[in-house]
Amino acid sequence: MLSAQTDPDQILTTLRRRPLANVVLLKFLTSRPEGVRVHQLVSGDRVATLLLIDHAFSEYDLATYPDAHASAIIASDEPEMTRSLLPFVPRDRVLVFKLCSGDDRAIVGEAFPMERRTSFISYTSTDFSLTGETARIGTVTAEAPFHLFAAQGHRAAWLQPLMERGEAFTSTAEVDGECLSGCFAFKIDGDIWEIGGVYTLPEARGRGLARGVVQAALAELKRRGLVARYQVEDTNLPSIRLAEALGMTRFLTLTHYISATVAGR
Template structure:
């Protein structure tokens, strides 16, 4: 099954069988359908999906991997299906493979040279006890501290409409009217929401403020019956410690590999 630009309901239905495991593909497909082409193979209870993401539509990938034209993201429950998907991967381009397990890496490495670059860790939380953190939950843009959130690369143009449509909310700690620390949560697909944009003013760091705002966001998602996802890069030890201190469980590691035709 192939889908380009228009997202097939069948493709989404298969990915939604395991929404947390397939969260990265769902996030890209739903946010930027014009940026991706999708190939999916389903055999019985097994499924494999390949998303080819054009880097012209991804600021992060274009800046991080300037030599690469696209990313190849694979979510698969069977390495034999992963093997079959490789027929749809361009052979003469520099790519970034984003793979979630060793079985897929072994299959891809048999046909493409791979150079490991980094990995992103996904965490989730199932039980978050209520705690008076002093943080406010804001569901309108009236007082949103966009200047803090912009420090992490999240623009008002992107986040504002999500808040206005009820698909995002802000958690913020203030001293009077001055924001000290903030984060936000936004909907990826259905019940799956992501917590991101965690930022504390430099002079306020080391006081546990990030713990308080993220705890507030997770507790609010739990209250609403949503499923939380929190993503960090493997180099971000502070955010990893934060996730672990909150009792979050790591459930997915997405490793990035650069692949170029002239690599040995």
């Protein structure tokens, strides 16, 4: 028998039982709670969760899907529970569904016309040792290469407060005092931290600098006893090769589908 979980704290507690599998849900629930609505169904130890994200609170979605009003992320333990979530999905607006299984795609597709747009692959590594040259780990905002991260669309106004709270650090490769490559890691929830913003100046590419800064960030997370998440778009072959070269493990693929309104169907 399905029961609806309505207490926000209990919803988070349930999701945190499987933090990597639910990392995307946890990321939005903890970072932009004012922009989301959540519905969770429970049956014994099985769980299905729907997160509706208003694109006014998601810069990426607002820029990438300008015709869509919201995103619907589903994480479900079985197809029939996914089906039970669909009455909570609005049918009078353009949506982006973000789904992590073919079963969910099939169930949602019965009620909503969907067109695939892209996929994001998440990797992790909890057993990592640093060898060879190391990049520099930074925790001081005055030394952070915000100009590099801006090239990837990450604003200093977002990253700087995280660093000041001890919830982010940078990893950089420098030559003669010039930062040529960098990335950062930031807290998502609990022990889960995400590595992002990997960027190398065009004139410094092909020298393994990106691998070095990501490698150092992974080692720093391991030193702190934290769990890494590294996310790449499925078309970004260099980043996929980097993750595989570092021995990272793929644990989640989240596929985006655009859906038109279905009012009256």
